[in-house]
Amino acid sequence: MGGIGPVSLAASDDGVRVRAPGKINVFLEVGDVDDEGYHEVATAYQAVSLYEEVWATEDDEITVEVTGTVVLGDVPVDDRNLAVRAARLLAQTTGVRTGVRLEIRKTVPVAGGMGGGSADAAATLVACDALWGTGLGSAELQRLAARLGADVPFALQGGTAIGTGRGDELSPALARGRFDWVLVPHEEGMSTPIVYGALDEHRRRHAVDIAPRRRQPAVDADVLHALRQGDAGMLAAALRNDLQAPALRLRPDLAAILETGERAGALAGIVSGSGPTLAFLAADEASAIDLRVTLSAAGLHALHVHGPVQGARTI
Template sequence: MSLAASSDGVRVRAPGKINVFLEVGDVQEDGYHEVATAYQAVSLYEDVWATPADDVTLRVEGDVPLGDVPTDERNLAVRAVRLLQRTTGVTDGVRLDIRKSVPVAGGMGGGSADAAAALVACDALWGTGLSTTELLRLAALLGADVPFSLQGGTAVGTGRGDELSPALARGRFDWVLVPHGEGMSTPVVYRALDEHRERHSGDIAPISRRPAVDADVLHALRQGDAGMLAAAVRNDLQAPALRLRPDLAGVLETGERAGALAGIVSGSGPTLAFLAADEAAAIDVQVSLSAAGLRAIHVHGPVPGARVV
C-alpha cells in the first residue's frame, strides 16, 4: 500500500529549514557548541502519517536518497513517539509512514522535521492535548533543530539552537536548493571547524563573546529585502564543509554566475541554498543550474511549522 493510501489516521506536514545565518561559539566542556542562528522554514516538506497500531513501527519512502535512514528505535521520529508515550502515559502503538523530500543528512533538518511531525501527529491521534509549550519542551529534548521544525516561520535560535525567539520576516524569500546524494555528518563538520580554529589559533582572534545573530540579518528579514539579506548571510560551518567537500565550492560559483544574489551552505551541509531576488529570478537560477546537470529545487519561505493537514 502506498503512503498516500495510508490516510485513515493523522497526517502531519513539517518543513525543512535553511540557516540564513549561523555563528558558532567555542567548543564547551560537554563537547557541544553554543550557536546563534537565524532559521527560515521553507516549502520543502516531510509528510508523516500516524495510524493506530499494536506496537510502534516505521516505514520510510521518499524522492530523495534514503541512505542509512534507520527504521528502528534509533530513528528520531520513533524516539519522539517513545518520549510522548513516557510523558503522557499512553500505551497505544502507532504506525508511522514517512515520505521524505528533505535531503537526508543535508543540513536542512529533515530528521528533526520528522520528529516534530511525529509529536504533533501522535498528540492528535491519541488525544493527549499537549500545549504548544509542552510540545516545544519535548522537542528540545530530542534535538537542537526539532523545536524550530515544530514552530516554523522565521526565528532566532540560541544556546544549542533550541532556544527560540520569533523573528519578524516580511514578505517572501525565494531560494533554489541544490542537494547532494551523499550526506554529511554534523559532528564531523563541527570537529573540522574546531580543528581549523586550533590550527590557526595564532591567526584567528579568540572567540570572546557569546554568538549573536548579526543585526543586518534581522533588519533584512524585517524589511523583506532579499538584496540586503544576501549581503548579510553567513555560516561558520561553511568553510569546514567546503574543506571536507571541495566540490561544493564549484557549485556555489555556478549558482552565483547563474544570477543568485548569494549562495550558502545550509547548516552543516552539503545542501546549498541560493537566494534569488524574487520568484522569477529563482526560476531562472533553477533553469540554469538544471542545464548545468545539477538537481535544483525552487522553494520559498517562511512557511509554518509542523501542522495537521
C-alpha cells in the same frame, strides 16, 4: 501514502497526517564547546517549502516505514530513528500504552543540513498528540522537542526565528514578505559532528591567526534588519555560516557549484547548516525559476522553494 488524500480533521479513522518543513540557516555563528561537548550557537532559521510528511495510524507497537523522493541512504528504521524516539518520548511522558505505525515520506535531503530528521520528529509529536488524544499544549510539545534535538523545536514552530544556546532556545524574528531560494542537494550526505569537528580542528590549527571569538554568539543586526524589511538583496549581503568553510574543505566540489550558482544569477549562495545542500537566494520568484532552469541545464539537481512557511501542521 501517495494515494491518501488530505485529512481535514486532526484525527480520522485513517489516522493523522502531518507535514513539517525543512529549514535554511540564513546565519549561523558557532561559539565555543560547552562542558558537555556541545557548541553554543546563534542562528537565524527560515522554514522553507520543502516538507516531510508523517502519517500516523494506531498499532500495537511503535514502528516506522520510510519512503521518499530523496536518496534515503542509511536512514534507520529502528529506535535510532528520531521520529520513533519522538513517539516513545510522548508515550512515556503522557502514559500512553498503545503504539503507532509511522509512515514517513521524505523530500528533505537526508543528512543535508536542512533538518529533515528534525522535521520528522516534530511532525511525529503533532501527529501522535492528535492520534492519542493526549492534548499537550504547544509549550509542552516544545519542551519535548528540545529533548530530541536542537533543530526540532524550530521544525515544530516554523516561520523565521532566532535560535541560541544549542539552537533550541527560540525567539521569534520579524520577517516581511517572501524569500525565494534555489536548493542544490547532494546525493551523499554529511555528518554534522564531523563538520563541527573540522571547524574545531581548523580553529585549533589557526588559533594564533584567528581573532578571539565573542564568548556569546549573536545574530548580526544586518540579518534581522534584512528579514524585517523583506529585502533579499540586503539578506544576501548578510548571509553567514561558520560551518561553510569546514564543509567546503571536506567536500571541495561544493565550491565550484557555489560559483556556478552565483554566476547564474543568484544574489548569494550558502551551505545550508552542516551541508552539503547548497542554498541560493534569488531576487524574486521569477529570478528563482530562471536560476533553477539554468542550474538544471548545467546538470545539477535544483529545487525552487520559498520561505518562511508554517511549522508542523496536520493536513
